[in-house]
Amino acid sequence: MSECETGILDACEKFSSSIYAWCILPNHYHVLLETVELKELIKELGLFHGRSSFKWNGEDNQRGRKVWHNCFDRKIKSERHFYASLNYVLNNAVQHGYVDRWQDWPWSNASQYLNEVGEERAIEIWREYPILDYGKKWDVF
DSSP, X not given: XXXXXXXXXXXXXXXXXXXXXEEEOSSOEXXXXXXXXXXXXXXXXXXXXXXXXXXXXXXXXOTTOOOOOOOOOOXXXXXXXXXXXXXXXXTHHHHTTSOSSGGGOXXXXXXXXXXXXXXXXHXXXXXXXXXXXXXXXXXXX
């Protein structure tokens, strides 16, 4: 998981001006970032996907197994959309049952986020920008 996190963040850092939130899970990941080089970023992530799937399939003696399934992006449409997306990413490990508290998931920047904004402000943001319907196109307007 740490190797995957490093690879994803390295790819993102090359083509983004800011990375606001990330959460790496065993079967998918989310990154909230700012970029003006989206095509280059997606290409770089594709290269990471290719290298990592080749390596992991070799380690598991599973050549040909599909490791990565798709990649998609969403343009942030408003301040509300940004903060709801931030909450979505940071809370994803809780949503999928890996931890009870999102700051306990080691493969995200949730603890760093809490240190930067403070617990009181994080709670305000959570309450003001809730995620009302996980997985049901909650961020499509």
